[in-house]
Amino acid sequence: MVKPIYNTFNSIATIFVAMLFFSCGDNYKRVGDEAKKNVFPVGIAENFVLTYTEANQVIIADSTESSRVISVLTSPMQEDFTNLEFPYRTFPNGLHMDFFDDSDQKSIVKADYGIIYSATNLIDLRGNVVLESHDGKKLETSQLYLDQVNEWIFTHETFTYTNPEDGTIMDGEGMDFSKDRNFLYAHKTYGLMLIPEEKEQAQEKEPVDD
Template sequence: MKKKGLYYFRSIAIVITMAMLFYSCADSYKRVGDEAIKKIFPSAVAEDFTLTYTETDELEKNEGVVSAHVIAVLTSPISNDFDNLAFPHRTFPDGLMVEFFDEKGEKSTVTADYGIIYSSTNLIDLQGNVVIETSDGKKLEAPQLYWDRTNDWIFTQEKFKYTNPEEGTIMDGEGMDFNRDFSFFNANKTYGYMSIKEKKIEE
């Protein structure tokens, strides 16, 4: 009887010890996990943010005359500045709009639900309902686009819809790259064209 009681006592002691050990490990893991997650805060937050991109004419610059013209204006309700990090960037959590101006001063617009500017690479990542509309009526819609500011090039690997009123067509595809004014447009994969021109009815 004594041996049986001692056996039960040892079993209970082992169970309690294991439970304490498990609880201790779980608590320690939780605390270490919380400490490992570093909360990142922006160094600055700007409301009604506006960023203007200008370009200097090289010929006038060589002649000693310095003048610049606006090539793009970026506006957003709010901007978070993370330029203090190892990989500096700026985010636009409430969306943004970019207005492009060509040499004639004609305007094209880009809108998106979210955006990131990577300062070190001059790359803008546009996400969510991205729409580009040119001054001559061309329209591109995609879930995500990248704008390379250094080379003035736009590209994506996502699906897109391209409407060209000049040709009267709508093109669906996946993956493409093009320059800002759509004078060069390369689609990786297309699903077909659809004519949007209305035929005149002959009487």
């Protein structure tokens, strides 16, 4: 009896596919969304409040010296990822921070979303970020970084800076300044700088020496 050729072909094809399947194993290189690992917080805190303090001098065991509050962070929710190799904490529902200088004058910053990187003590603020100093100066931008170690604040995004002292409003892109705002540098400025009419009129009325 002659064995049909097509049956022999089907058997060979089946064996080939099986060998190919088992030889490949799970060596498929995942990319994009498939490559993402699921990361879950080690803890979640609601109505979170964190107070940063600073001692006026070195505190010994029996000392009665009190520490000074330098900032207070509040948020509806904090997610704790400090169990990871590069630890951080997120504030998915926004946050509000109060800063106090050496004279206890308060400045505030708020944002729709925030991340604190524990290893570097860098704060990344995103979405409708507003920084307002005790004297009324205000910076508005979409993202702002607070470097607490170097007491430095910066953004690479577009911003609006309002200074009520001289009545000016400045638009630009990218800004660096120190925490006490003794140094302020804007990378790029554009748009109009508004000057109060009173100053313009005063300049026009200034007598000119003959």
